[in-house]
Structure formats: structure tokens, C-alpha cells
Amino acid sequence: MHEQLFDPAAILPGWARKFAEEKKGAVFNGDERMKLAIDLSRMNIRQGGGPFGAAVFQSESGKLVSIGVNLVVQSNCSHAHAEMVAIAIAQHALSTYTLYREAETGYELATSCEPCAMCFGAIIWSGVKKVVCGATTSDAVKAGFDEGPKPVLWARELEQRGIAVETGLMRDEAQIVLEEYTRQGGFVYNAR
Amino acid sequence: MHEQLFDPAAILPGWARKFAEEKKGAVFNGDERMKLAIDLSRMNIRQGGGPFGAAVFQSESGKLVSIGVNLVVQSNCSHAHAEMVAIAIAQHALSTYTLYREAETGYELATSCEPCAMCFGAIIWSGVKKVVCGATTSDAVKAGFDEGPKPVLWARELEQRGIAVETGLMRDEAQIVLEEYTRQGGFVYNAR
Numbered sequence: 001m002h003e004q005l006f007d008p009a010a011i012l013p014g015w016a017r018k019f020a021e022e023k024k025g026a027v028f029n030g031d032e033r034m035k036l037a038i039d040l041s042r043m044n045i046r047q048g049g050g051p052f053g054a055a056v057f058q059s060e061s062g063k064l065v066s067i068g069v070n071l072v073v074q075s076n077c078s079h080a081h082a083e084m085v086a087i088a089i090a091q092h093a094l095s096t097y098t099l100y101r102e103a104e105t106g107y108e109l110a111t112s113c114e115p116c117a118m119c120f121g122a123i124i125w126s127g128v129k130k131v132v133c134g135a136t137t138s139d140a141v142k143a144g145f146d147e148g149p150k151p152v153l154w155a156r157e158l159e160q161r162g163i164a165v166e167t168g169l170m171r172d173e174a175q176i177v178l179e180e181y182t183r184q185g186g187f188v189y190n191a192r
Numbered sequence: 193m194h195e196q197l198f199d200p201a202a203i204l205p206g207w208a209r210k211f212a213e214e215k216k217g218a219v220f221n222g223d224e225r226m227k228l229a230i231d232l233s234r235m236n237i238r239q240g241g242g243p244f245g246a247a248v249f250q251s252e253s254g255k256l257v258s259i260g261v262n263l264v265v266q267s268n269c270s271h272a273h274a275e276m277v278a279i280a281i282a283q284h285a286l287s288t289y290t291l292y293r294e295a296e297t298g299y300e301l302a303t304s305c306e307p308c309a310m311c312f313g314a315i316i317w318s319g320v321k322k323v324v325c326g327a328t329t330s331d332a333v334k335a336g337f338d339e340g341p342k343p344v345l346w347a348r349e350l351e352q353r354g355i356a357v358e359t360g361l362m363r364d365e366a367q368i369v370l371e372e373y374t375r376q377g378g379f380v381y382n383a384r
Contacts, residue, residue: 005202005203006202006203006267006269007202008269010197010198010199010202011197011198072289072317073289075198075289076283076284076286076287076288076289077198077200077280077283077284077289078279078283078289078290078314078317078318078319079271079276079279079280079314079317080289084271087270087271088269088271091268091269091270092268092269094268095268096268097264097265097267097268097269097270097272097381098270098381116313116317117309117312117313117316118310118311118312118313118314118316118317119310119313120309120310120313121308121309121310121311121312121313121340121341121342122270122271122310124309124310124340124341125264125270125271125308125310125340126270127270148313148316148317149313149316149343149349150313151341151343157341189289189290
């Protein structure tokens with residue numbers, strides 16, 4: 001372990017750091033987990049961010065471990081998708097490079113939208129045992145976002161690696177944020 | 193732009209920060225770019241890191257923009273692959289979320305080994321116009337690493353998106369580092 005200058009939570013803007021501090025240790029069950037991810041996506045667009053939110057929970061207890069929002073444009077970092085941010089902060093908080101726990105239900109990622117090609121790979125390396133998604137890839141594409149060349153059967157790929165996938169949870173609510181973003185003329189960044 | 197607490201270079205251990213400082217503005221041409229990526233992979237294993245190195249260059253001038261090494265275990269971050277680190281530092285240094293430049297040859301990523309599934313997606317979002325790779329996916333697998341479910345024709349996917357790919361450059365030298373890592377009993381982390 002080298003000197004710990006690295007703190008992935010430093011990427012969060014002030015409002016999100018404050019929010020994370022307030023919700024520290026709070027318990028979220030059932031749809032509350034997805035609701036939090038969608039709430040984060042909504043808060044983020046109102047603060048000038050991209051329309052995506054995510055959070056990591058301890059699966060069994062429902063305890064919130066970390067939050068993430070899309071910060072690509074503001075942080076000058078194309079990696080800074082909501083899922084990536086939430087995973088990095090969770091691993092740092094738990095002092096581990098993998099959230100995988102052999103004998104436990106472990107950790108779960110809730111994301112307001114199905115993952116892109118990068119996040120799909122990152123989810124595999126993260127060690128989470130479950131991913132729940134709100135809006136679908138087609139919803140993201142409809143809003144102008146490119147999800148990249150992920151496998152058509154991406155959910156099956158994750159499941160084959162022991163990661164449970166549920167998608168379309170509270171899809172209407174998640175879509176409303178994507179639509180609000182489009183309606184307000186939100187900047188749809190892409191690499192080119 | 194929120195308060196810039198976020199500095200991706202903070203993930204680099206002291207030796208790598210020192211190295212980056214010393215090489216700042218240096219010019220690398222032809223095979224020197226791949227040689228640097230491989231040198232970084234070798235330095236990293238001797239400092240207790242994973243056997244992967246990468247660097248971003250301004251394609252035309254050959255000017256070094258950033259370096260990256262695999263820091264997954266030391267930094268408690270499963271995203272911290274060499275390519276991810278190099279891309280994030282380059283974007284931060286250039287104050288942009290995309291390295292794409294319309295009318296120029298732009299930027300190039302040299303990596304000591306072909307990208308995994310996550311880095312494959314991240315390369316697309318990064319805006320680089322070219323990727324050069326040393327060791328191949330099969331070399332990484334032989335050393336015990338899982339490259340994940342990336343498309344079989346991953347290089348073609350990148351090329352279809354305007355990203356040139358060259359692979360197998362100085363492959364023997366890159367493989368020697370993977371083998372040295374295996375021989376020294378290097379820890380092959382995986383999510384589980």
C-alpha cells in the first residue's frame with residue numbers, strides 16, 4: 001500500500017459529498033435502492049451533470065456503501081460514469097480492490113440505467129454479486145447516448161460469472177430523468 | 193466545473209510520480225512508445241504492482257502526456273488498470289474529457305498488453321485515435337489474467353469507430369515481464 005493520496009470520493013461535487021455524508025449508514029431495501037440511484041440521476045442533472053446515478057449497497061443489510069453520479073464533463077474524465085464512481089468509492093471505503101465476499105451475499109450495485117461497454121467490464125472486476133438497472137440501453141440510446149459495443153447478451157455474460165442482473169426496475173421513473181435531460185437541452189457528450 | 197479536488201495522478205505511487213516528472217515533455221517516436229509502456233510494466237512489478245504499463249502520447253509530436261501502471265491491489269480500486277490510469281491522467285492534464293481532436297492526428301495510447309473488456313470500452317470513450325499493444329490477450333491469459341468478455345473482433349470494433357489498432361509490437365519484451373511476474377509468484381488478482 002503506497003501513501004494514500006488517492007481518494008476516489010474527491011471526484012464528487014460538494015452537493016454529492018454532502019448528500020453521501022447525510023445518508024451514511026442509512027438502510028435501503030427493495031425498490032428504495034433503485035429509487036436512490038434514480039434520485040441521484042435527477043439531482044445530478046439539476047446540478048449540471050449527466051443523467052445517470054448509481055449506488056453500492058451491502059446486499060443483505062441494505063446499508064448504503066457509496067454513491068456515484070456521471071461526472072464525465074465536469075471532472076474531465078471519460079471514465080467517470082455513475083457506476084464507476086460508485087464502485088471506486090465503495091472499494092476505497094472498504095479498503096479492498098474487490099467487493100466479492102465468498103460466503104456472503106456481498107454487495108449490490110443499483111444503477112439508474114443499464115451499463116455501457118466500459119461499465120459492463122468494470123462490473124465484472126468490481127466483485128459485486130448483483131446489479132439492478134432502471135432504464136434500459138434502448139432508453140439511453142433514445143436520449144442520444146452511445147452505450148458502446150457490449151455483448152448483446154451482456155446480462156447473461158454477467159450471470160455466467162455469478163453476477164445476478166435485474167433490469168427495468170422503476171424504468172418509467174428512470175426514463176423521466178433521461179427525458180428531462182433531453183428536454184432541458186442537456187449536453188450529450190460523446191468522445192467525438 | 194466543480195472544485196478540483198479530483199486529481200487522477202494522486203493514484204500513482206511515489207516512484208511513478210517521480211518518473212512522470214522526469215520524463216515530462218520528453219519525445220518518444222516509433223518503438224520508443226511501446227518500449228516506455230513495457231519499461232513501466234517492468235518497473236511496476238519490481239515495485240510490487242501488476243505487470244502492465246501504458247502511456248498516452250501526442251501522436252504527431254511524440255510528446256509524452258501521461259503514464260499509467262496497474263495499481264488495482266495497492267490502490268484498492270478494480271478500475272486501476274494501466275490504460276485507465278494513463279487515460280485519466282492525460283485528460284486531467286489537458287483539461288478535457290475527450291482526447292479526440294477533429295483535425296489532428298490527436299493522441300495515442302501505448303499499452304504493454306491488449307486491453308481487457310473494461311479498458312476496451314474505456315478506450316472508445318477516451319477519444320484516442322490509436323492504440324498500440326505489446327503482449328496479446330492470449331499472453332495475458334497464459335500469465336493467469338482474465339481479460340473478460342470483450343468482443344472476439346475487438347480490434348475491428350475499435351477500428352470501425354475510427355481508432356487505429358496495432359498489436360504484438362515488441363511482444364517478446366512485453367511477454368518477458370509477464371513471465372517474470374509469474375516466476376516471482378506475483379499475485380494474480382481477480383474479482384474472486
